[in-house]
Amino acid sequence: MSTNPAVAEIVAKYKPIWAIDSASALLGWDMETYMPPGSSEPRGFTTGQLQLMKQELMMKLVDPVAKAEKTTGLNDFEKGFLRIMKHDLNYFTKIPPKLIEDLAKVGTEGTVVWREARKKSDFNMFKPYLEKMVELKRQEAEKLGYVGHPYNALMDRFEEGFTISDADKVFTPLAPSLKSILSKVLAAGKFPATHPLESVKYDEAAMIRVNQAILKLLDMPEKTFRMDVSTHPFTTGMAIDDVRITTRYEGEDFKASVYSTVHESGHAIYQLQADPALEYTPLANGASLGMHESQSRFWENIVGRSREFIKLLFPTLKGNLSFVAKYNEEDMYRYFNSVKPSLIRVEADELTYNFHIILRYELEKKMIGGDIEVSELPSVWNDMMERYVGIRPENDAQGVLQDVHWSGGLIGYFATYSLGNVIGGMFYNRIEQDMNLKDTIAKGELGKIKGWLKEHLHKYGAVYSPKEMQTRLFGEQYNPKWLVSYLEEKYLA
Ligand code: MG
Numbered sequence: 001m002s003t004n005p006a007v008a009e010i011v012a013k014y015k016p017i018w019a020i021d022s023a024s025a026l027l028g029w030d031m032e033t034y035m036p037p038g039s040s041e042p043r044g045f046t047t048g049q050l051q052l053m054k055q056e057l058m059m060k061l062v063d064p065v066a067k068a069e070k071t072t073g074l075n076d077f078e079k080g081f082l083r084i085m086k087h088d089l090n091y092f093t094k095i096p097p098k099l100i101e102d103l104a105k106v107g108t109e110g111t112v113v114w115r116e117a118r119k120k121s122d123f124n125m126f127k128p129y130l131e132k133m134v135e136l137k138r139q140e141a142e143k144l145g146y147v148g149h150p151y152n153a154l155m156d157r158f159e160e161g162f163t164i165s166d167a168d169k170v171f172t173p174l175a176p177s178l179k180s181i182l183s184k185v186l187a188a189g190k191f192p193a194t195h196p197l198e199s200v201k202y203d204e205a206a207m208i209r210v211n212q213a214i215l216k217l218l219d220m221p222e223k224t225f226r227m228d229v230s231t232h233p234f235t236t237g238m239a240i241d242d243v244r245i246t247t248r249y250e251g252e253d254f255k256a257s258v259y260s261t262v263h264e265s266g267h268a269i270y271q272l273q274a275d276p277a278l279e280y281t282p283l284a285n286g287a288s289l290g291m292h293e294s295q296s297r298f299w300e301n302i303v304g305r306s307r308e309f310i311k312l313l314f315p316t317l318k319g320n321l322s323f324v325a326k327y328n329e330e331d332m333y334r335y336f337n338s339v340k341p342s343l344i345r346v347e348a349d350e351l352t353y354n355f356h357i358i359l360r361y362e363l364e365k366k367m368i369g370g371d372i373e374v375s376e377l378p379s380v381w382n383d384m385m386e387r388y389v390g391i392r393p394e395n396d397a398q399g400v401l402q403d404v405h406w407s408g409g410l411i412g413y414f415a416t417y418s419l420g421n422v423i424g425g426m427f428y429n430r431i432e433q434d435m436n437l438k439d440t441i442a443k444g445e446l447g448k449i450k451g452w453l454k455e456h457l458h459k460y461g462a463v464y465s466p467k468e469m470q471t472r473l474f475g476e477q478y479n480p481k482w483l484v485s486y487l488e489e490k491y492l493a
Contacts, residue, residue: 001077002077003078007068007071009064010061010065015280017054023050024050028047029238031043033246065082065086069086076463077277077283081282083465091144094145095140103133103409106132107407110133113126114129114406127374130377140154144156148165149163149164151164151364154368159290160466161465161467162288162290167361170422171361171480174358175358193338193340194338197335198255199252202321202323207320210258211227214262214265217444218262218265219450220269224242227244227245227246228244233260233263233264245267263300266296267295269450271285274458274461275461278461278463283463284462286462287464288462288465290420290466291420293416293423294422294423297420298424301424303441305337305350308438310336340352342391343399353421357414357418361414364411364412421483424483425487426479428482428486430456431452437449
């Protein structure tokens with residue numbers, strides 16, 4: 001795809017780096033699925049060595065990239081390739097090895113302590129590690145450089161070019177709109193907070209058959225894709241032609257397993273449908289974490305939790321899970337779409353989920369900006385939960401200690417979950433201009449939806465930045481009003 005000799009040369013030199021990333025991804029997948037529990041030390045050593053090899057190879061590309069950037073008449077592939085290279089090299093060139101080492105060390109130690117602290121619901125145990133981590137992340141932001149606020153440098157690592165001014169434009173109007181929908185839904189009682197199916201135990205073998213049927217329904221390719229099991233479901237791609245997802249089986253409340261499968265399949269479809277010409281380049285990837293999450297959320301919530309999809313799935317549920325016989329499709333719709341203000345982010349429904357993110361975004365911004373001390377986090381967290389969701393955590397395990405992210409240094413990441421919901425809403429509105437989505441799902445023509453997404457988004461991989469991609473798709477960026485109108489249509493109509 002490259003005609004410019006300077007770029008073509010870097011593309012060729014990138015191949016061993018791509019191979020290191022691909023191998024690292026496979027090692028990471030194995031670690032969460034099949035690795036024996038006592039093997040984490042040699043695995044950590046191996047991945048660390050591979051990262052050093054990658055860094056060494058990347059540094060050799062600093063000058064060639066700077067030179068290639070000066071050439072004119074580059075095509076979109078070449079511009080995208082150089083943009084990603086520059087973004088990645090920026091980190092390797094600006095962050096001193098000592099800081100990388102400290103971040104890794106505090107991250108690893110902090111994660112071990114966080115696990116114990118969460119178990120004991122003891123924030124003070126974790127506090128010194130989080131304080132160190134926040135200090136290191138501030139240093140990281142200073143080294144990377146930023147305009148305006150140091151938190152911008154951290155968010156840019158996960159969502160290229162995304163700033164607090166963008167985030168405030170999303171969250172400031174989103175919070176009151178969601179609050180208004182939520183209070184109406186709770187008052188109407190049409191989407192009940194609990195459902196008897198939540199406590200029904202299922203047989204794992206039967207649930208595996210249901211999930212396999214879901215993969216068939218989504219027409220996931222048998223030759224280049226597979227599904228396994230892990231505690232926290234995820235998607236990873238070794239290549240465009242080798243994408244893996246995991247799902248979970250907890251033995252009860254089967255919707256968690258169903259929607260893990262659909263959510264991760266949404267991520268996988270994005271990877272699998274990239275233009276094959278992007279293989280072995282950093283462009284064989286999603287445009288950003290927010291864009292990736294828009295695909296998983298679109299399939300999970302907008303398609304997967306629709307009446308029409310549930311109708312498609314119902315015979316499979318009835319055929320495999322004997323307890324479903326007592327219920328009809330409408331019961332299933334209510335069960336899959338129950339609305340319940342809850343304390344735990346990963347258990348939150350479509351209407352309350354974004355409050356959990358807004359809270360974390362506000363706290364991270366203040367922590368990095370020095371506007372709040374780590375010691376104040378638990379009480380500020382609880383106050384905000386009460387204000388946004390209407391309930392107060394009774395302990396820190398249900399509050400500030402619930403997520404793994406901060407312990408490992410993932411600060412600036414949370415916002416991308418909500419951006420996924422927001423962009424998902426933008427997709428819903430945009431696709432509706434080309435087809436009636438509900439009719440298409442009702443007819444079981446899910447391939448038509450996949451085809452649309454491939455043509456408009458997936459085939460481009462990371463050629464365009466998330467902002468450019470959205471401008472091409474929607475003529476605007478991160479507009480929360482489409483998520484709000486989708487939720488109003490679904491929950492209030
Ligand atoms: Mg996801």
